[in-house]
Each structure stands twice: as C-alpha cells, then as structure tokens.
Amino acid sequence: MHNISRRQFGKVAAASAALAGTGLPEFSFGQTDVRPGSANLAFPQGFVWGCATASYQIEGAATEDGRKPSIWDVFSHTPGKTNDGDTGDVADDSYHRYKEDTQLIKNLGAGAYRMSISWPRIFPDGNGQPNPLGIDHYKRVVDDLLANGITPYVTLFHWDLPAALEGGWQSRDTSKAYADYAGYVARQLSDRVKHFMTMNEFDSFTTLGYKTGKFAPGLMLPEAGVNQVRHNAILAHGLGVQAIRANAPAALVGLAENATVFVPVIEDEKNIEAARRATREENAPFLTAVMEGKYTESFLEREGADAPQVGAGDMQAIGSPIDFLGLNVYQPFYVRADGSAKGYELVPRQTSYPRMASPWIAVGPEVMYWAVRNVSDLWHPKVMYITENGCSADDVMTSDGRIEDTDRVMYLRNHLTHLHRAVAEGFPVKGYFLWSLLDNFEWADGYSKRFGIHYVDFKTEKRTPKLSAEWYREAIRRNVVV
Numbered sequence: 001m002h003n004i005s006r007r008q009f010g011k012v013a014a015a016s017a018a019l020a021g022t023g024l025p026e027f028s029f030g031q032t033d034v035r036p037g038s039a040n041l042a043f044p045q046g047f048v049w050g051c052a053t054a055s056y057q058i059e060g061a062a063t064e065d066g067r068k069p070s071i072w073d074v075f076s077h078t079p080g081k082t083n084d085g086d087t088g089d090v091a092d093d094s095y096h097r098y099k100e101d102t103q104l105i106k107n108l109g110a111g112a113y114r115m116s117i118s119w120p121r122i123f124p125d126g127n128g129q130p131n132p133l134g135i136d137h138y139k140r141v142v143d144d145l146l147a148n149g150i151t152p153y154v155t156l157f158h159w160d161l162p163a164a165l166e167g168g169w170q171s172r173d174t175s176k177a178y179a180d181y182a183g184y185v186a187r188q189l190s191d192r193v194k195h196f197m198t199m200n201e202f203d204s205f206t207t208l209g210y211k212t213g214k215f216a217p218g219l220m221l222p223e224a225g226v227n228q229v230r231h232n233a234i235l236a237h238g239l240g241v242q243a244i245r246a247n248a249p250a251a252l253v254g255l256a257e258n259a260t261v262f263v264p265v266i267e268d269e270k271n272i273e274a275a276r277r278a279t280r281e282e283n284a285p286f287l288t289a290v291m292e293g294k295y296t297e298s299f300l301e302r303e304g305a306d307a308p309q310v311g312a313g314d315m316q317a318i319g320s321p322i323d324f325l326g327l328n329v330y331q332p333f334y335v336r337a338d339g340s341a342k343g344y345e346l347v348p349r350q351t352s353y354p355r356m357a358s359p360w361i362a363v364g365p366e367v368m369y370w371a372v373r374n375v376s377d378l379w380h381p382k383v384m385y386i387t388e389n390g391c392s393a394d395d396v397m398t399s400d401g402r403i404e405d406t407d408r409v410m411y412l413r414n415h416l417t418h419l420h421r422a423v424a425e426g427f428p429v430k431g432y433f434l435w436s437l438l439d440n441f442e443w444a445d446g447y448s449k450r451f452g453i454h455y456v457d458f459k460t461e462k463r464t465p466k467l468s469a470e471w472y473r474e475a476i477r478r479n480v481v482v
C-alpha cells in the first residue's frame with residue numbers, strides 16, 4: 001500500500017524547493033488566490049508555450065512533389081466516410097502557406113510548434129527509395145520556424161500511413177518500414193530538430209481505424225486482429241525509438257499519447273488509488289506496455305486467445321526508454337474505489353454532462369491535473385509535455401469579422417488552471433501545445449468541426465485570429481493563466 005500523504009508531502013516539499021526563486025507559491029490551488037491573472041497562477045520561467053497541427057489536416061498539396069496517397073486520401077475519397085465527403089486535398093494549403101502560418105505562431109509569442117511529417121511525402125511507397133523533394137520541403141519549414149525563433153517539435157506519424165503498405169498496421173512489416181522512415185527523417189533533420197515524437201495517439205488510429213471503422217482504413221476487425229494492430233503500432237514506436245537514437249544520437253525522443261485519463265470522483269485516498277489503478281489497466285495495450293515493457297497479466301488474461309502474438313524481443317523494443325512523454329488531453333473519465341479485486345469502477349457521465357461542439361469532448365478541466373498525476377505516480381517520466389489540448393466550438397464570424405469564441409477561452413482557461421496545479425505541485429511538465437493553431441481537416445468530421453484559435457475561410461484560405469488567439473497571446477506574454 002502506498003502512503004499517499006507522505007508521498008504527497010514529499011512531492012510538495014520538493015516542489016517548493018524546486019520553485020524557490022520562481023515566485024511560485026507552495027500551494028497554488030484551493031489555498032491561495034487563484035483568480036485568473038493572479039501571480040499565483042504563474043508558470044515557471046522557461047515553460048514552453050506552443051501550438052500543434054498535423055500534416056494531413058493542414059497541408060493539402062496531396063499530389064505535389066512526388067507525394068503518393070496515404071490511407072486518409074483513400075478513405076476520405078471513399079463515399080460516405082467523411083462528413084460531406086470532405087478530403088485533405090487542399091485543407092489549409094499550409095504546404096504553400098507555411099510562412100504565413102509561421103507568422104501566426106510568432107504573433108502569438110509562442111516559442112514552439114508541434115508539427116508532423118507526412119510519411120508518404122518522404123517514402124511515397126512506404127519504403128524503398130526516399131523522395132528528396134519531400135524532405136526538402138520540411139527542411140524549409142523547419143528553417144523558417146527557426147529563423148523566427150520558434151522551436152519545432154516533430155511528430156513522425158500522425159495517421160497518414162502510406163497506402164502502398166500492404167495490410168497497413170495489420171502487418172509487422174509496417175512496423176519495420178516505420179523504423180526505417182523514422183531513422184531516415186531523424187538523420188535528415190536532427191541538425192535542426194531536437195525533439196521527435198514517434199507517434200500520435202495509438203488508441204485513436206488503431207481502435208477507430210481497425211475496430212469501429214470510423215477512421216482510415218475503415219476496418220472492423222475482430223478483437224484478435226485489433227490487438228495485433230495495436231501491438232504492431234507500439235512495436236513501431238519501440239523500433240522507431242531505436243532507429244532515431246541510432247541515426248541522431250543527440251535527439252530527444254518521445255511520444256504523443258492520449259492516455260485515457262481517470263479522475264477520482266472524490267479526491268480522497270481510496271479514490272485516488274482507484275484512478276491510478278484504472279490508468280494502468282485501461283491503458284494496458286498502449287502506454288502501460290510502453291512504460292513497463294510488458295503487457296499486464298490482467299490484460300493478457302482478459303484478452304485470452306485474442307491477445308496479440310508477441311515476437312522475440314518485441315517487448316524489449318516497446319519498452320525502450322524515452323526522453324519525454326507527451327500527453328494529448330481532452331476529456332475525463334470518472335472512477336471510484338469499489339472494493340473489488342480490480343480496485344475500481346467507472347462512473348458514467350450523466351446526459352447533462354457539459355460538452356463542446358464535438359460530442360466526445362466532455363468538459364472536465366481537472367482532467368489536466370489527473371492526466372499528469374496518474375501517469376507520474378505510476379511511471380515517473382522525467383519530462384512531460386501536454387502535446388495537445390483544445391476543443392471544437394461553433395465559431396461564427398460576426399459582421400465585422402470577429403470570432404468571439406468565449407466558450408473555447410473558457411475551456412482553455414480552466415484546463416490551464418488545472419495544469420498550473422500540477423506544475424506547482426512539482427510534476428515535471430515543461431510545456432503545453434494548444435490544439436490547434438488553425439481550423440483544419442478534422443478527420444471523419446471533415447471541416448464541420450473547428451478546433452483552431454485562428455479561423456480559416458476554406459474558400460479563400462484566409463486566416464483570422466479568434467478571441468482565443470488574443471487570449472492565448474496574453475497568457476503567453478505574462479506566463480500566467482489569464
């Protein structure tokens with residue numbers, strides 16, 4: 001049994017020592033002034049503020065400079081798969097307008113940008129010969145960011161898998177092809193890029209792509225097949241970490257994962273313990289396997305004959321140490337201790353639970369604190385980032401050209417307040433990336449859901465800062481929740 005109060009005391013004591021001189025209070029939540037704008041909600045000096053995007057969602061230029069289709073090109077061009085038949089053919093046209101987008105980031109005062117590389121631009125057939133025009137494009141993008149004082153954080157796989165790879169993530173060969181691709185990009189870019197993330201959100205592209213069929217490639221495999229896809233995905237991550245290290249020894253390697261986050265229904269010792277247990281069990285095929293280098297016994301038992309086939313050396317690769325852990329944080333799940341052997345029970349959200357414009361975004365800002373704390377208490381990563389947080393909203397432009405997204409500001413302000421609590425308690429969160437810099441192709445929802453802090457008119461590609469962009473700029477400028 002853990003002695004929570006002692007552990008917590010140690011953490012807070014360490015936090016106050018670490019924060020001495022930064023002007024942060026020992027206790028930041030519930031016990032001091034937490035009015036927005038209060039110095040008590042200040043972040044440590046050097047905290048990284050950024051925005052995030054992904055290649056297929058913003059680039060367009062789907063057939064340019066030797067790029068061949070990804071599974072998302074195939075899927076979005078299949079009738080009935082995306083809202084209104086929307087595709088990423090043009091998207092934000094950022095392939096051509098990247099300099100304009102750099103200026104949007106610069107105007108926010110943000111020091112970092114999380115972007116992704118399109119695998120089918122680099123290896124149009126998934127493997128074999130690299131396409132020099134592909135990597136040249138990203139060298140230009142990165143150089144433009146650096147020239148403007150913005151640090152790139154590069155994701156190597158944000159779901160645009162080359163369509164040419166037979167079987168996609170059902171095949172182990174894809175994991176190997178991924179490692180070759182990741183090693184190649186790291187070698188090409190590591191003179192300019194320090195932070196690489198292997199993958200974005202295992203659960204989304206495996207479960208939605210291969211189980212429910214809502215995302216590319218739109219398959220509905222039986223459980224054994226889905227578990228194999230998940231295994232091949234985390235294996236690709238592990239082999240990717242090794243390949244990046246071999247090709248770019250100075251690079252820092254991490255992951256951007258949307259771990260399912262559990263919030264204790266009441267913040268007391270037994271429910272906190274339940275949240276921790278739920279975090280480990282419910283993320284067993286993904287983050288737990290990556291952080292522990294093994295599947296939990298209860299996962300293997302629960303899946304039985306449907307458990308994945310594991311090759312020799314797979315788990316060791318999967319458990320390769322990483323330098324930082326990125327968490328994409330959107331929605332909470334509530335949990336309570338129930339006295340069972342498992343130790344927890346999920347508590348369903350009532351129908352009145354508040355949501356943003358995407359029905360899956362249930363609003364529970366404390367998710368931010370518990371994402372960091374559960375993961376830290378279980379696995380103690382040395383460095384963490386929030387690699388995504390944000391929301392869709394029903395943005396409309398007023399007659400005088402403004403977008404008054406007070407609901408998005410509300411969502412962001414509250415999430416940052418709870419992130420501040422985590423930082424003030426000494427958890428090692430070093431930065432925050434807002435999803436998203438600009439409205440973009442929201443996967444199966446096409447252009448019907450807007451996540452940007454810049455509004456995009458998809459007819460003219462004109463970008464307009466929303467109220468939330470103004471708000472974020474002010475938070476960044478003062479390094480405090482406003």
Ligand code: PNW
Nearest residue numbers: 054200201204258328360388435442451
């Ligand atoms: C993340 N869900 O995706 C992705 O990393 C982004 O590409 C995406 O645009 C952003 O969040 C907003 O959706 C998710 O249905 C998509 O639970 C869907 C879900 C979760 C994450």
